[in-house]
Amino acid sequence: MSAIGTLNPGNSGLSSLIDISKTPTVDDSGITLPGAVTPDMVQGINVSLSGAGIEKAAAARGENSDIEESGLPENIQQVLKMIRKLRQQIAEKMAEMQAVMRDKRLSPEEIKAKLGALQAFINNLNGGLITANTALSKAMKQAGLTPEQILKAASLLMKS
Known part of the structure; x- marks a missing residue:
């Protein structure tokens, strides 16, 4: 069983170092689209959120706002967010x-099967957490953080 959103050794969650200078370019200056929309023909779309939607968006932003406002490099922020997400999934x-162990409606075989599946999922999440912690350590070393930044990253890492 695999988990979605986990990190593995081939995917550290850090951006790759692709040399975009060798990427071929395409000259699209001679391409015209029939019936192309001009800027004066485009109509805007207005979206309004309900009070509940605004509160939910604010709560979602609030979970990682301390990481986003930390001033740490973007790649380190992303790994810290991933670690938080993995910890949250493990707790869930x-x-x-x-809940499965308290469910009296399940037979012992059903309990064993469900617990086994959940344990396998948790093992995958733990593997992702180990990989994310390794990626964080490597990224922090490569970024050459100041002692204050290292302390900030460590304090953010300890927060759930």
Whole structure:
């Protein structure tokens, strides 16, 4: 069983170092589209959020706002967010395991099967967490952070 959004050794979550100077360019100056829309023909779309939607968006932003406002490099911020997400998923799966163990409607075989599946999922998440922590350590070393930035990253890492 694999987990979505986990990191593995081939995907550290850090941006790759692709040399875009060798990327071929395309000359599209001679291409015209029939019936192309001109700027004066485009109509805008107005979107309004409900009060609940605004609160939900603010809450989602609030989860990682401390990381985003930390002043740390973007790649380190992304790894810190991934670590938080993995920890949250592990806590959720642990709560699911507790619920399965308390469910009196399940037979012992069903409990064993569900717990096994949840444990396998948690093992995948833990593997992703280990990889993310390794990627964070490597990124922090490569970024040449100041002692204050290292302390900030460590404090953000300790927060759930």
